[in-house]
Amino acid sequence: MKHIALILALIAAAPLQAASTHPTAKVLEVMRENGCRLDVSRAEEAFSAHDLRPEDVSAVINSWAEQGVAGLDGAAFEIAPAICGAHGLAPEDTAGRADALYDFVRLNGCRMVEEEAQIKLRPAGFTQAETPDLIARLVDQGRAHQEDPYVIVIGDAC
Numbered sequence: 001m002k003h004i005a006l007i008l009a010l011i012a013a014a015p016l017q018a019a020s021t022h023p024t025a026k027v028l029e030v031m032r033e034n035g036c037r038l039d040v041s042r043a044e045e046a047f048s049a050h051d052l053r054p055e056d057v058s059a060v061i062n063s064w065a066e067q068g069v070a071g072l073d074g075a076a077f078e079i080a081p082a083i084c085g086a087h088g089l090a091p092e093d094t095a096g097r098a099d100a101l102y103d104f105v106r107l108n109g110c111r112m113v114e115e116e117a118q119i120k121l122r123p124a125g126f127t128q129a130e131t132p133d134l135i136a137r138l139v140d141q142g143r144a145h146q147e148d149p150y151v152i153v154i155g156d157a158c
Contacts, residue, residue: 023056024063031079032125035088038077069107082107085124094130098137101126102144102154110158111150 030046031038038046047057061077064070069080082103089096104124105112112120121131135152138144144152 023052024060026050026052027057027060028079028083031077032084032087036079036081036084037073037088040072040075040077043077085121085126087125089125091130094134094137097126097130098134098141101131101134101152102138105144105152106154106158110155111153113149114151117151 027047030050030052034042034046047054061070064079064083069083071078080103081100084100085104086097086100089100091097101121104121104126108116108120117131118128122128126134135144135146138152139146144154147153
């Protein structure tokens with residue numbers, strides 16, 4: 001927790017910028033642009049470049065830390081695959097991308113209908129072409145299933 005305070009102090013030192021109407025989305029965008037891992041020494045620059053106010057960044061980071069989906073690893077701030085999605089994973093890493101999809105769906109209510117998947121999965125780094133194969137992989141592993149009208153349902157983990 002004291003590590004979270006360190007990053008919050010660094011962010012608080014950033015110059016004030018115009019308020020973002022969607023700070024959570026902007027912080028997530030910054031993190032995804034950086035492979036979901038951001039060196040603390042670059043935090044001020046990265047968040048300021050997206051017109052984020054320090055207090056907005058702090059609120060988002062605190063919320064994520066309380067949920068257990070973000071934290072510090074050494075000198076780097078990381079977000080969990082559940083909110084990172086497939087960003088930072090190579091296209092050929094199907095096992096990693098399937099795990100990221102599993103975590104992402106679990107965080108987003110444990111099930112998705114087709115329309116919701118089309119809206120949420122692309123910004124999370126999943127392509128429309130790969131998603132059916134990733135879902136099939138999770139179904140084959142017994143980690144997910146499909147039941148009308150849902151394209152994916154996570155069972156015991158939710």
